[in-house]
Every structure is written in C-alpha cells, then in structure tokens.
Amino acid sequence: MNSEQPNLNYIKELSGGDQEFEEKMLSILKSELPEEIDTYKNHVEKQEFKQIAEIVHKIKHKISILGLEKSYESAVAYEKELLEGDMKGHTDFLELLTKMSNFLGNA
Amino acid sequence: MNCLIIDDESTARTIVNQLCKSEGSLTVLEEFSNALQAIKYLNQNEVDLIFLDIHMPDFTGFDLIQTLKNPPRIILTTSDQKFAIDAFEYECIVDYLVKPITLPRFVKAVEKAKKFTFSEATQNNSNATKEEAKEEDQQLYINIDRRLIKIEIPSINIVEAKGDYILIKTKDKNYTVHSTLKKIEEKLPNDLFLKVHRSYIINLKKIVDIEDNSVLIEKDVIPVSSSNRSELMKRLNLL
Numbered sequence: 001m002n003s004e005q006p007n008l009n010y011i012k013e014l015s016g017g018d019q020e021f022e023e024k025m026l027s028i029l030k031s032e033l034p035e036e037i038d039t040y041k042n043h044v045e046k047q048e049f050k051q052i053a054e055i056v057h058k059i060k061h062k063i064s065i066l067g068l069e070k071s072y073e074s075a076v077a078y079e080k081e082l083l084e085g086d087m088k089g090h091t092d093f094l095e096l097l098t099k100m101s102n103f104l105g106n107a
Numbered sequence: 108m109n110c111l112i113i114d115d116e117s118t119a120r121t122i123v124n125q126l127c128k129s130e131g132s133l134t135v136l137e138e139f140s141n142a143l144q145a146i147k148y149l150n151q152n153e154v155d156l157i158f159l160d161i162h163m164p165d166f167t168g169f170d171l172i173q174t175l176k177n178p179p180r181i182i183l184t185t186s187d188q189k190f191a192i193d194a195f196e197y198e199c200i201v202d203y204l205v206k207p208i209t210l211p212r213f214v215k216a217v218e219k220a221k222k223f224t225f226s227e228a229t230q231n232n233s234n235a236t237k238e239e240a241k242e243e244d245q246q247l248y249i250n251i252d253r254r255l256i257k258i259e260i261p262s263i264n265i266v267e268a269k270g271d272y273i274l275i276k277t278k279d280k281n282y283t284v285h286s287t288l289k290k291i292e293e294k295l296p297n298d299l300f301l302k303v304h305r306s307y308i309i310n311l312k313k314i315v316d317i318e319d320n321s322v323l324i325e326k327d328v329i330p331v332s333s334s335n336r337s338e339l340m341k342r343l344n345l346l
Contacts (some may be wrong), residue, residue, distance in 0.1 A: 010207055013209070013210070014125050014126065014129070014210065015125070016124060016129060018125070018128075021121070021125050024121055025118065025121060025122075028121060029118065029120050032117070032118070054164070057118060057162060057186065060186055061116055061118060061119060061186055061206050061207070062118060064186075064206060064207040065118060065122075065207055078151050
C-alpha cells in the first residue's frame with residue numbers, strides 16, 4: 001500500500017472558490033462512498049467478479065477526485081484483474097477504501 | 108452553445124456542470140444519469156453538444172450514438188483510455204476527455220467543438236437519411252400469405268375492423284390482414300387518419316362529403332359515432 005494521502009486539491013482547483021460546488025461534491029462523496037463500499041463487500045462475499053469490477057470502476061473516479069494518483073493506477077489494474085477472474089488486489093483496495101472513508105469522515 | 112451531460116455518476120455530472128460554468132460559453136440544458144432518458148430528450152430537442160460517458164450500465168455511450176440518426180457534436184468523458192480508438196469510428200465525436208478532467212483540457216475540447224463542422228458527406232448523408240425516414244414514414248408493410256406487401260400510406264382510404272382481421276381499402280385494391288384496428292391506428296399518421304367509429308379509421312383527405320352520422324369516402328359510406336363526431340369536425344377545414 002502506498003503512502004499518498006487523500007486531498008481536496010482537485011475539487012478546490014475546479015471550484016475556483018465556489019463554496020457551493022465544494023460542499024455539493026463533498027456531500028455526494030460522503031453519501032455515495034459508504035453505499036459503494038457495502039456493495040463492493042457484498043459482491044466480494046459472493047465472489048461475483050464482474051459486479052466487483054463494475055463497482056471498482058465506479059469508485060475509481062472518486063479515487064482520482066481525491067487526488068490519489070497511484071491508488072488510481074492500482075485500481076485500474078485491479079479492475080482489469082477482476083475481469084480476468086482474479087482478485088489479488090482485494091486487501092490493498094479495502095485498505096484504500098478505509099483511508100478514503102476516514103478522510104471524508106473528517107472533511 | 109447548449110449542451111447535455113450524460114453520466115451515470117453524480118460526481119461526474121456535477122464536475123462537468125462546474126466545468127461548463129467555469130468555461131463560460133456553455134448552457135447546460137439537462138443532465139441525465141442514463142442514456143435512455145437522454146434519447147427521449149434528444150428526439151424532441153435541438154442540442155449542440157453532448158458530454159457523454161461511455162461506461163454506463165445497460166446502455167453505453169456508444170450504444171446511444173448508434174441510436175441517434177443525426178447525433179450532435181459529442182465529447183466523450185471516460186475513465187478508460189482504452190476506448191479512444193473506438194471513438195475515431197464516429198465522426199460526431201469531437202474529443203475524448205479522460206477523468207479526472209481539468210479545466211484547461213476541458214476548455215480545449217470545447218474550443219474544438221466550436222470549430223468542428225460535420226463533413227459534407229455527413230451533411231449529405233444526414234439529409235438523405237431524413238428523406239429516407241420521410242419516405243419510410245409514408246409506407247406500411249402488411250403480411251399476407253407470408254409475403255410482406257408494401258402499401259403507400261396516403262393511398263389508404265379506409266381501414267375497417269372485421270373480427271380478428273382488418274380490411275384495408277386503397278384507391279386500387281383491398282387487403283385483408285390478420286391484425287387489429289388499434290395496431291394499425293398506431294402505425295398511421297395522426298394528422299392524416301382518424302378513427303371515426305369503433306370499426307373504422309378513415310383518411311381525412313379522402314372525404315367527399317359528410318352527413319349527420321356518416322362520411323362518404325369515394326363510394327363508401329362510413330358511420331361516424333357521436334363521440335367521434337366533434338373530433339372529426341375539429342379536424343376539417345370548415346368555412
């Protein structure tokens with residue numbers, strides 16, 4: 001697992017000081033990510049690789065929004081791996097999700 | 108320039124909307140989270156530009172492009188670089204933005220869209236497609252003895268319900284087809300045809316005269332039910 005930390009640089013860059021946009025983005029991230037993590041875990045439990053790949057794809061965009069460039073690359077590789085029927089990247093991905101959740105919990 | 112945003116992710120829609128605001132010259136008409144809703148909108152409204160996500164469940168961005176007869180300019184927004192090659196297959200695709208999209212890259216894509224003109228071939232194609240569509244709208248294929256027979260819709264005088272069959276009367280010929288009045292009513296243009304009785308649909312242009320409860324279509328007297336009479340009168344060019 002790499003040491004990079006989530007940040008709001010991208011959101012702030014896009015907002016140009018537009019507070020409403022920043023709040024809207026954070027609110028969407030805070031409400032959607034926990035649901036997506038649950039969906040991810042459910043599919044993992046059932047070993048549904050295609051569905052796991054779908055939800056990883058969805059979360060991938062949030063990873064990039066939070067400025068996690070290296071983790072984004074790992075998620076791209078993990079999504080590909082899942083479509084090939086493998087899930088070696090699961091533990092790292094789960095750690096990443098926890099990192100993102102904690103960050104959003106304090107943002 | 109007006110535009111639509113089509114993306115199943117709300118974060119992505121919010122970001123593109125913000126980028127449109129920052130760019131300054133774009134008016135966002137609507138946002139859609141799925142392609143099917145967008146198709147309905149596109150069939151009824153003029154749109155200059157679409158920001159379109161490729162990876163959507165059930166109906167992808169490419170599916171949407173293939174559905175549209177005359178797609179407007181499209182800028183693809185995607186997390187997957189792997190679709191870039193496919194994008195070159197479509198002339199309407201102006202640019203390809205990989206998420207996370209930055210403002211400078213977004214502005215560049217919009218500039219491209221503004222300068223973009225469809226090639227003459229596409230324009231001609233599009234005109235030809237419109238003409239073809241017009242012609243297709245004027246024709247109806249009916250199934251008789253396992254043969255599909257083409258009927259020019261304007262040549263139909265009357266359609267009469269006859270149990271499990273309908274009788275289609277044209278100027279020169281009559282056809283009996285296994286179908287219902289309701290089914291053929293859906294296929295006929297509303298501006299030309301009217302159901303005047305539970306068993307009859309008539310071509311309004313073929314009316315010779317009208318009496319209290321009937322119309323004369325060529326040599327056929329067709330009953331008009333009292334509930335349909337007022338609609339019939341409304342549709343006529345009365346002096």
